[in-house]
Amino acid sequence: MALILVADDEYFLAVMLADMLEDEGHEVQTAPNGQAALDIMRQDKPALLITDFMMPIMTGLELAEAMHADDALADIPIILVSGAQGGIAREKPELFQAVFDKPYPREGLLAEVERMLNGKV
Amino acid sequence: MHDMSRLTTGISGLDQILAGGFIAGASYIIQGQPGAGKTILSNQIAFSHLRDGGKVLYVTLLAESHERLFQALDVLDYFDRSKLGNDITYVSVFQTLRDEGLDAVVKLLRRETKRQGATLLVFDGLLNARDRAETDFDVKTFVAEIQGQAAFVGCSVLFLTSSSVKEISPEHTMVDGVVELTDTLAGVRSVRQIQIRKSRGSRAIGGLHEFEISDVGITVYPRLEALADPAIAALEPATGRIGSGLAQLDTLLGGGIPRGSITLIAGPTGGGKTTLGLHFLSQSSAEEPGMHFGFFETPHRLYAKARSLGIALPASGSPDLTLHWTSLSDNILDKLGDQLLIQVQALGIKRLFIDGFGGFERAAHHRPRLIEFFASLVDRLRALGVTTLATWEIREIVGTDVTAPARDLSAILDNMILLRQVEEDHRLVRSISVQKVRDGNFDSAAHLIEFAEGGLAIGASLHHELAAPSSDPING
Numbered sequence: 001m002a003l004i005l006v007a008d009d010e011y012f013l014a015v016m017l018a019d020m021l022e023d024e025g026h027e028v029q030t031a032p033n034g035q036a037a038l039d040i041m042r043q044d045k046p047a048l049l050i051t052d053f054m055m056p057i058m059t060g061l062e063l064a065e066a067m068h069a070d071d072a073l074a075d076i077p078i079i080l081v082s083g084a085q086g087g088i089a090r091e092k093p094e095l096f097q098a099v100f101d102k103p104y105p106r107e108g109l110l111a112e113v114e115r116m117l118n119g120k121v
Numbered sequence: 122m123h124d125m126s127r128l129t130t131g132i133s134g135l136d137q138i139l140a141g142g143f144i145a146g147a148s149y150i151i152q153g154q155p156g157a158g159k160t161i162l163s164n165q166i167a168f169s170h171l172r173d174g175g176k177v178l179y180v181t182l183l184a185e186s187h188e189r190l191f192q193a194l195d196v197l198d199y200f201d202r203s204k205l206g207n208d209i210t211y212v213s214v215f216q217t218l219r220d221e222g223l224d225a226v227v228k229l230l231r232r233e234t235k236r237q238g239a240t241l242l243v244f245d246g247l248l249n250a251r252d253r254a255e256t257d258f259d260v261k262t263f264v265a266e267i268q269g270q271a272a273f274v275g276c277s278v279l280f281l282t283s284s285s286v287k288e289i290s291p292e293h294t295m296v297d298g299v300v301e302l303t304d305t306l307a308g309v310r311s312v313r314q315i316q317i318r319k320s321r322g323s324r325a326i327g328g329l330h331e332f333e334i335s336d337v338g339i340t341v342y343p344r345l346e347a348l349a350d351p352a353i354a355a356l357e358p359a360t361g362r363i364g365s366g367l368a369q370l371d372t373l374l375g376g377g378i379p380r381g382s383i384t385l386i387a388g389p390t391g392g393g394k395t396t397l398g399l400h401f402l403s404q405s406s407a408e409e410p411g412m413h414f415g416f417f418e419t420p421h422r423l424y425a426k427a428r429s430l431g432i433a434l435p436a437s438g439s440p441d442l443t444l445h446w447t448s449l450s451d452n453i454l455d456k457l458g459d460q461l462l463i464q465v466q467a468l469g470i471k472r473l474f475i476d477g478f479g480g481f482e483r484a485a486h487h488r489p490r491l492i493e494f495f496a497s498l499v500d501r502l503r504a505l506g507v508t509t510l511a512t513w514e515i516r517e518i519v520g521t522d523v524t525a526p527a528r529d530l531s532a533i534l535d536n537m538i539l540l541r542q543v544e545e546d547h548r549l550v551r552s553i554s555v556q557k558v559r560d561g562n563f564d565s566a567a568h569l570i571e572f573a574e575g576g577l578a579i580g581a582s583l584h585h586e587l588a589a590p591s592s593d594p595i596n597g
Contacts, residue, residue: 009213010186013288032216054187054205056233083188084205102188 002047002117007031007037007063008013008081009055013102017050017081024110034058038066041073048116049078053085061088064095077116081109128277129242131169131199132162133342137348138317138326144297145240147321148268148278150247150290153302158313158334159281160190161197162244162302165338166279167209168199170241177209178239179229182218182246187211198337210237218253221407226250228265239276241265247282247292253285257291264295265550297321302332307486310451315341331453342455343556346490346497352504359506364408366400369579370538375563382559383499383509385478388540392551393570395511396577397472397538399423399432401510405442411472412443414461416480420444431575443468452484458498464509473502477512478530483507487558496533535559540570 004026008014011032018028019027019113031037049067049103051060053104055081058066060080080089086101098112129142134267136142143149153159167177181187190211205211217225234242244250244267254260263278271278284290293299297317304311315332317325326348332341359381364371371377378384381577385396395418404412413423420437423444427434435441442588445464447457457480465473482528485491502509513530531537537556542549554567569580 009216011213011215011219013186054210054212056214056217056229057236059206083191084202088206102186 001025001027002015003027003044004027004048004050004113005036005041005046006035006053006058007032007034007051008052009033011039011054013052020106020110021113024113026113032056034063034066037063039069040118045073046076048113049076050113051078051080053082053089059094061085061095064092079109079112079116128175129172129173130166131172132165132339132341134330134332134343135315135339137331138315138341138343139320140324140326142369143277144322145277146272146275147297148264148271148280148295149300150280150282150293150296151300152282153285154304155283157302157304158339159283159302159429160245161194161334162339163245163279163281164194164356165197165199167241168201168204171204171208174238175208175238176238177243178230178237178544179209179211179243180233180245181211181213182215182244182249183213187213188516196336210239210309211246211419218250219301223250223253227263227455230267231270234271234274234276242271242276242278243281244278245281247280248284251282251284251292261291261295264292264467268296277584278280289441293319298323298325303329310486312486325377331455333453333456342453343400344490344494345455345458345501346493348497350501350504353500356504358503363508364404365397366402366404367397367577367579369568370397370400370553373553373568374536374558375561378508378510379559380508380563381503381506382535383502383511383533384538385511385531385534386538386540387513387515389515389542392540392542393553393572393577394514395426395538396430396572397428397540398476398510398512399427399434400576401472402474402556403427403432403434403444405435405472407441410443410468411474412445412468412470413463413474413476414447414464414472415476416447416449416483418478419446424479430572432505440468443470447480449480449483450479452508454484454486454494455482456483457481458494461498462501462505465502465505470505470507473507473509475509475511477514479514492529495530499533501545517592527568531557549594550583555580 001047004021006014006017006028009032014030018030021028025082030089031040047119051063053060062080080096081100081102083102087101089096100109127147128145129136151159163416170177170569214226214229217229250263251260268278298320301318303314311333314329318327330341330343332339361380362377363380364377386397388394402411402413424437428578539554539556541552551570552567554569555563567583569583571578
């Protein structure tokens, strides 16, 4: 069972996504901002990160850059879900393996999660 | 003196009632019930601030997702998605508040304000913060801390709250100003109003001002009579007379209409008020551009009416004559005044025909202010050197009783012309009489008036006409 980390300051979106992933049999942790996500993944490395862009303290972009610079975390694939910054993220494919614009279709995101996790295993 | 530079709202009417905008670095509460327009207003101010080179931190405490907020704002002209995450950042501190409390939110906002270099902080959901607080003292401390740390870095703060029940909330004492938005019913009609309830260090224009929400966002229409217009006091009255378009009427008036004056034409429906106005407008020219500001006949119908009466108006589309028609549906009084004055100024109108004051009256949901409104409107028109004719419909279609058009209205008018209809031998006799001319002699006798070839024709003094027995009661 793979651990997926969800970073989103919007609590209800984070919880909804976590429930959805748990229904698919994954273990999920949530974090309210990039810094909290970084703290969690240093304790318990996830197989995948799904992150929002605009968050307090540390944005999704800053989080991805921090992970990229950290050899221990650089190999974690990242999916960005964003309302308006999808374009910025798509210009950085080295940081984000997939980008979804909110609101995104549930099936599409789940399929991408499966593809990434299976690709890794 | 302390430099109180302003944070303009980008909403001209609001900047006017705030005497130039918010005070930069100060804190304000924007309150109103859900749906009153707080979110639209605060985002509009935020995006205006971005255009002025500022940076905005927009903090929510609510369950509504930011994406849903963006979708709602997408329909508004000012909203620009490309700014999101760059110059304006939306963050939710719901989890911090729930898990760690108010102190942690204060700390987080201090860090975020600094990190984003924010010059405007919008905090949406003060009521939720209050729910989390154990005492009023905690709320006041929270508000004081947020505004204290923001002011320290020169950042202005808008606290949004849906509390509207309590007149005085404890946090009101802490902020520099309170702006309240309301949406109430006047009869069956919805009336949106804005009020500056508190404004420390700045002379705001008090009382209620109407606003509307459209594709451009919020437009505020300050109460016309509450706005000072320095041009009015400095006004030197215009001199001379201009033609009414009807030579016989000019004679009754003692040589035409005093330039820059306001004339009321009172009379029943069908009495010839609009026709008199068309005569007046037929004299419009490049030197004296005319405007018809009406609520009843559409431009098309006005031209048809002029044609059938044989009154020659400047050709349709000519810059000499502008026809502005507004339907009677759900108007905002100060918006009408604003539209009228803006066009008069922009087009350099010198001959104005308002048909009629009743259209303004119907837009006023608070009638007692009408006299002040008309007085202010008329003062501005005089200051602009406009000669104005306005109609007022008298309810009695047939009768000799004359009541003042509205209490105190006559006092603010320069001239008054009365049109009447009297039944004589089962025949409707129309008359015209001049009741008042500013600073001038005039013929006060009632005269016969008839619709004839080329428009209205003024006949003999009614006294003589009625005294002389008619041999033919049908044709006179």
